[in-house]
Amino acid sequence: MSAKNPRPIERYFQIIEIVAASRDGLTLAEISQIANLPKPSAHRLVKALQELDVLVSDETWYKKFRIGPYMRRILQLCVEPEKEVAFAQMTVDRLAAELGETAYVVRMEHDSIRSIARSAPDQGHRLHVLPGEVLPAHAAASAKAILAFQDEATVARFLTPPLDALTPLTKTDVEAVKAEFAQVRETDFAICDREIDENVRAYACPVHIEAIGVIHAVGVTGPVTRLGQHDHDHWIAPMKQAADTLAAMLATLKPA
Template sequence: MTRTQRKDLVNSLGKMASILQCFTKHDRTLTLGMIQARTGYPKATAHRLLATMKEIGFIEQDRDRERYRLGLKLFELGSLYLANLDLHREAQPHVDRLAKLSGEVVHLCIFDGLHAVFVDRKEMDSGPSSLVMTIEGAPVYCTGVGKAILAFQDEATLERVIAAGLKAFTENTIVDPQRLREEMAATRKRGHSIDWSEHQRNLNCVAAPIRNASGSVFASISVSGPAERISPARIPVLGELVIETADTISRALGWTAPAKQAESRSPPRAAAS
């Protein structure tokens, strides 16, 4: 392959990626005109790229041929990625253990830049935890899993989330940017986040950040349940549980905790009901 051919290939891949990014949870299908408007590509270019992406399974076209949607091949690749993700392999026994100790639902999430994407879920009355095959994204500013990640990102990331909009899901959702910044500071100080029914009514959540080998927070783990069970009196014990579990997973991924932090962590105990 010549240098010119490589350059053209990279350019085409970049354009295809731009087309994929036109689709969102709310815009599941798009017309050629809508894709053209969002990418700025000429109609002929957008049509040619869509035809190629359709051929390889990245894009599907409705029977009426007027609207496009993401293809099944992307789901297959996403599932393959999750199945080979070190996080899921290392975290699975700890997800199960946390569910047993807390008696609540446990979620494991990764950060995609704007959302917390669920990759594992465990309930006490279910079998061993497994990949969440229907990949879902949760807002990072109003969920326990999201806030545990967002609090440890750089300022630019926080401001990008704020700029994207702070939609109110319940009366408890934090929609004021300054209040959210203060909440992030409080989360960093505690070492764990708290969702006081901010995303779903009567559902509270406690979560802690998971770090990679370099110490960067890229994921989180949480326990969640009805507000009457995840009560203010129970939060400190659950906080200890999720922090210890998150730290254990982080160490399995190659992270080394600072000496003082490692010494301060005591073994978790079953959360009181």
């Protein structure tokens, strides 16, 4: 950081660093003192960071400020990739063994929804969701499970018309896809019913990480003829449990 006349961006990062280093949060007066800033300047900078969800505060008289969900999401994107994939693989191995179908985990990156782990039992459907594969944002169950919980700007970045009609059942209208996202938020799971392949169905559940939000999803896929033999809950209940377990594991990871 510049010793003299720090730029505004440096002051913002100084405050973020100070708050991140505190275990129990800091009051505005403490931030002002540690950062060597006049209290009005500290207030202005902290308020701007609050508006972006970089910082949050409690509701006590002497508010204490802590790292907010937006900053935590940035840090989550920097976690150790080997451990993230190991946790994801552990999750899909258990889920595939339990359900007898292909299970997978995907992760949201800046411009794509990408598979990071997959497990296919002998009778599983092996033709889809290979590790590293990019999933169509408007059609894949796992992409819907993630994007349903993103802000408007992120959704707009992923749903740029024209949306490809991968099968006759693919939704290609942005508003129709957004309407499905609203349903995902209510049920906490998503479905891809022959929207990518006319013979394939998939279910997915979002992975909710406290204070970060959703950037992962757990999914199960297979032929419609097999997945259609059971009701939704047969697939969703184990997936939700797997998603909760994965969330707990991912929450332990630190930035690389």
